[in-house]
Amino acid sequence: MPNEETDVVVVGAGQAGIAMSEHLTAAGVPHVVLERHRIAERWRSERWDSLVANGPAWHDRFPNMEFAGVDPDAFATKEQVAEYFAAYAEKFGAPVRTGVEVTSARRHEGRPGFRVETSEGAIDARFVVAATGPFQRPVIPPIVPEDAGPLQLHSSGYRNPAQLPDGAVLVVGAGSSGVQIADELRRSGRRVFLSVGAHDRPPRRYRGRDFCWWLGVLGLWDMETPPQGAEHVSIAVSGARGGHTVDFRRLAEDGVELLGMTASHRDGVLGFACDLAANIRAGDEKYLAVLRQADAYVRRNGLDLPEEPEAHRLGPLPESATAPRLELDLAEAGVSTIVWATGYSADYGWLEADTFDERGRPVHKRGIAAEEGVYFLGLPWLSRRGSSFIWGVWHDARHIADHIATRRSYLAFDGADRTAPAPADDAQH
Incomplete structure (x- = not known):
């Protein structure tokens, strides 16, 4: 039986894969989207029960569809986010195949394109888009031995307080996941320890506007290079309980x-x-830097937004910071569980391409890989600060789709047509 053929194989049907499919569809590029589980599966089964989006519904969405039944200033639940992407894919007839796992993708010998092996057979494609995002393999630092006593689980495996054995809980990590899980556990009556590392802590709202709006008007979402040392710094922000500034x-x-x-x-x-x-x-x-920039923006533009001088007053550090505990006897403290909110690593073991550095990280420029015909989408700082966010990945996908469409035009040139294909934008070449 001959292999199936298509122009583009998109691997992953989360927010990146769905955005990619929309732009490829609009450009008339034949493609398939392969997903080993369901659309937006990580939102469904790899997050805790009470999780909501960290941005308001007016912001954390694609441009062409609003959330159904969610107030624009509210924060969608994880189920609502997953259903949003499923409905979005249905809206434009995305060619998504669920329950199909990609086992390998390797370049053809002596001819263009790739052979993509899947759990349902092989597909020959001219281009491959890795849209699996940054949250692929949970990372637990090798600090505490597995047989040390407490139950150890990654935040991706945490669901709710009742899931854990009785006793105190140590949460490691001060990003959105860590602080929200620690807060939920404390509210359930648990004794909770929270290990705090380097983090970014923006205001949830300031002067009547959400921080997503402030980062937009201040141009901070469009930063193309992270500040020195901030490539992987956690962001402590929460949409829980209607949204609040992490303090x-x-x-x-x-x-x-x-x-x-x-x-x-x-x-x-x-x-x-x-x-x-x-x-x-x-x-x-x-946190204060954002407030200062926001105040300057208000003055510069003459905006009538209420002042919030109290937001600048932080108060003294807690005693746990001024006289820190440097050791914790887990048994003596009654710690029965350690929740590691320590992030993820990428897993591109299926992609056999010469486009990774010595640490296994993708080598690319705005998602266009060093290996011809390979693309990455959904990664942090792919093109800008907003690249791994829902709205940001949509714009990155448009750039990649334009690049693929232009490449297809050149590859289709047979010498008879003297009309040169127009580049989609100057950044492609």
Whole structure:
């Protein structure tokens, strides 16, 4: 039986794959989208029960469809987000095949394109788009041995407080996942420790506007290069309980014991870096920097937005920061569970292409890989700060679709047609 043929194979049907399919469809490019589970599966089954989007519904969406039944200023639940992408794909008839796993993609010998092997047979394609995003393989640092005593799980495996054994919980990680899980566990009556590393802490709202709006008008979403050392810094922001600014001082007041970065383990005792105060202050400075830029923008443009002088007053550091605990005996503290909210790594084991660096990271320019015919989509800072966000991935996908359409035009040239294909934009060549 001959292999199936198409122009583009898109691997992954999350927000990146659906955005890619929309733009390829609009450009008339034949393609398939392969997804080993369901559309937006990670939103469905790899997040905790109470998770909501971190941005309001007016912002965290694609341009051509609003969320159904969600107030624009509200934060969609994870189920609503997953159903949004499924409905969006149906809206334009995205050629998504669910339950199909891609096992390998390798370049043909002596002719253009790739052989894509899947659980349902092989597909020959001229182009391959890796739209699997940044959240592929949960990372748990090799600090605490598996047999040390407490249950250890990644935040992707956490669902709700009732899932965990009785006892105290240590949450490692101060990004959105870590702070929201720690807060939920404390509200359920648990004793909670939170290990806080470097983080970015923007205001949820300021002067009546959400931080997503402020980052937009201030041009911060369009930053093309992350600040030095901030490529993988966690963002502590929350849409939980209607949305609120993450405040480590408030978490401490509510009973969460703050710790520095988790550094070591020996004989049931965890060691922590003496960096808690510095980490909180660095997050404070990033928070205040946004407020200062917002105030300057209001003055410069004569906007009638209410002042919030109290937002600039942070108060003293909690005692856990000024007199930090540097060790924690897990058994003595009654810690029965460690939740590692420590992020993810990429997994491109299926993609056999010469476009990865010595650490296995994709080598690309705005998603266009060093290996001809390969593209990446949905990665942080792919082209700008907003690239891994729902609206940002949509714009990146349009750029990649334009690049593919232009390449197809050149490849279709047979010498008879003297009309040169027009480049989609100057950045493609």
